[in-house]
Amino acid sequence: MRTALFPGSFDPFHNGHLEIVEIASKLFDQVVIAPMRNTQKGEPLFTLEERKEMIIDSVAYLPNVSLETLFVLTVDLANEIGADVIIKGLRVASDAEAELQQAQMNRRVAGIETLFIPSSSEYSFIASKYVRDFARFGGADRIGATVPEPVLVKLKEKFA
16 A cells, blocks of 8 residues: 655645645555644644544545544654655745755665655645734635635634
């Protein structure tokens, strides 16, 4: 069985993330999404448990997708679950630089490859930080096309 690990902060999970998961679910027997706490991004909007719940609800129609919370190095979780590859989405060219360095580090220290999946132009502008800002400053009603319905519901609840 071929398994892919898709790690990220997913704060919140948006349609760009969902597109990457949908593509990966066609390429691999199993896709494991691993939300994590990214200390480089400051205080998260949603807890890990909230993010996990939203992701589960958002991908429920994909039978070969599951979740694991990431509390260790990504490469260690990849080993633990038997992942063949780490999946990373690329929105724009500038994403590639940092992701490439991380992929090279992961290959060097753990021997795991990274597969980059480019997002379509339909989703390339979506970033969690923009979704958070719109929701935080009263624009939750205008971001429905950028996030799955379960995420939109939670954003509206949070900022009602």
